[in-house]
Amino acid sequence: MKKLFSILLLLVMSASSVLAETVMFNTKTGKIHKLTCPSAKSCTVNCIKIDKKEAKARGGVPCKKCGG
Numbered sequence: 001m002k003k004l005f006s007i008l009l010l011l012v013m014s015a016s017s018v019l020a021e022t023v024m025f026n027t028k029t030g031k032i033h034k035l036t037c038p039s040a041k042s043c044t045v046n047c048i049k050i051d052k053k054e055a056k057a058r059g060g061v062p063c064k065k066c067g068g
């Protein structure tokens with residue numbers, strides 16, 4: 001039973017990683033930030049909130065600090 005629970009947990013975790021995640025995308029530098037990243041909070045002019053997939057499609061790269 002315990003094993004079944006961990007398998008279920010693993011499935012839920014892997015499923016949530018493919019679900020849409022909103023990130024802050026800097027259109028000028030092409031950096032992808034997590035919404036909690038200090039750089040994302042200070043970025044107000046060139047940053048837009050978009051789906052992570054969309055940001056990557058636009059050529060975005062994850063921020064080194066927050067891992068985008």
Ligand SMILES: [Zn+2]
Pocket residue numbers: 032033034037038039040063064065066067068
């Ligand atoms: Zn960042």
